[in-house]
Amino acid sequence: MSKVKVEKETQHKLKLLKRRKPNRSRVGDFFVYLFLVLMAIAMAFPLVFSINSALKPLDELFKVPPTIFALNPTLDNFADLFVTMGKSWVPFSRYIFNTVFITVVGTAGHLIIASMAAFVVAKYDFPGCKTFFAISVTSLMFTGMVTQIPNYVIINALGWIDTYYAIIIPAFASTTGFYFMKQFMEGLPTALIEAAKIDGANEWRLFIGIVMPNVKPAWLTMIIYSVQGLWNNPASMYIYSEERKLLVYALNQVLAGGIARTGQGAAVSVIIMIVPVLTFILSESQILETMASSGLKD
Numbered sequence: 001m002s003k004v005k006v007e008k009e010t011q012h013k014l015k016l017l018k019r020r021k022p023n024r025s026r027v028g029d030f031f032v033y034l035f036l037v038l039m040a041i042a043m044a045f046p047l048v049f050s051i052n053s054a055l056k057p058l059d060e061l062f063k064v065p066p067t068i069f070a071l072n073p074t075l076d077n078f079a080d081l082f083v084t085m086g087k088s089w090v091p092f093s094r095y096i097f098n099t100v101f102i103t104v105v106g107t108a109g110h111l112i113i114a115s116m117a118a119f120v121v122a123k124y125d126f127p128g129c130k131t132f133f134a135i136s137v138t139s140l141m142f143t144g145m146v147t148q149i150p151n152y153v154i155i156n157a158l159g160w161i162d163t164y165y166a167i168i169i170p171a172f173a174s175t176t177g178f179y180f181m182k183q184f185m186e187g188l189p190t191a192l193i194e195a196a197k198i199d200g201a202n203e204w205r206l207f208i209g210i211v212m213p214n215v216k217p218a219w220l221t222m223i224i225y226s227v228q229g230l231w232n233n234p235a236s237m238y239i240y241s242e243e244r245k246l247l248v249y250a251l252n253q254v255l256a257g258g259i260a261r262t263g264q265g266a267a268v269s270v271i272i273m274i275v276p277v278l279t280f281i282l283s284e285s286q287i288l289e290t291m292a293s294s295g296l297k298d
Contacts, residue, residue: 047273047277048068049068050266050269050270050273051270052068052069052070052073053070053266053269054077054078054263054266054267054269054270055070055073055074055075055077056070056071056072056073056074056077056263056266057072057074057076057263058262058263060072061262061263061266062262076263077263077264077266077267078267080261080263080264080267081251081254081264081267081268081271084254084261084264085250085251085254088242088250089242090242090243090245090250092250094243095245095246095247095250095251096247098164098244098245098246098247099231099246099247099248101164102164102167102168102171102230102233102235102246103227103230103231103275105164105168106167106168106171106172106226106230107171107223107226107227107230109168109171109172110171110172110174110177110222110226111177111219111222111223111226113172113173113178114174114177114178114180114181114222115177115181115207115211115212115215115219116207117178117182118178118179118181118182118184118185119181119185119207119211121133121182122182122185122186122188123185123188123190123193133182136175136178136179137175137179139175140175140176140179148237151170152237152238155170155238160238161238161240162238162239162240162241162244163239163244164244166235166238166239167230167233167235167238167239171226171229171230174226176222176225177222177225177226180218180221180222181215181218181219181222184215184217184218185211185215185218188211188214188215192210192214193206193210193211196209196210220283221283223279223283224276224279224280224283227275227276227279228276228279231248231272231275231276232248232272232276233246233248234246234248234249234252235249236249247271247272248272251268251271251272252268254268255268
């Protein structure tokens, strides 16, 4: 078949696609968009309400019925919060450093270990592979409340109580990311991996250059969940020293001040949720773009 004929057929197919009419009627489109708008409002409402509550003066916070938007927005709640935190004998920056350090290191380690383990289990057959995966899946059935006591006993035996290791190492071994990455990697074409091996790629090059770029939606999603879990972890069960405590634990102590700190409590809610929300916003476009362009098949 000549090149000119192929181009003509391609142009003809494009014209047919442009002429193709949608199956839904205008009424159907209206209800679909209406449903999407209502869902967007329902999902955005808690975020909008929390931000406006943090900007309300104290008299508006106790107004009945409550208002969604701040009538006289102010930053006094944030200023009062920083004044309160500044009175602690541990600097406020220390709480931020502890939380950022644990979140970054824990998320990076979890991503690396979970991805490497998932790649081996998904694409290689070795003795005990199915048993190992079955045990990992079974562990997902137990909530954190069930495993708190055995986790504490193990961490205490290792001498990690009141150290960063008590939070970081368990984050490395979380089976949620391993299961998620393994299921996603199973959809990666084996032919792609075999072609890379024929071209001379070693296992490390195969993992870094072929596998990880093609499972980008999986590890970006895993990063979002990991950051959210570590950032919101008070770690009060394992860390006792004030200089090692995390930001969420320190901010929650502000709420113990009673009704007079209601405005500061609203500011605390915004500060706690801002990092997970920003992580999701920055990663969302990459996730959607990669999902749309990574439809590889054998």
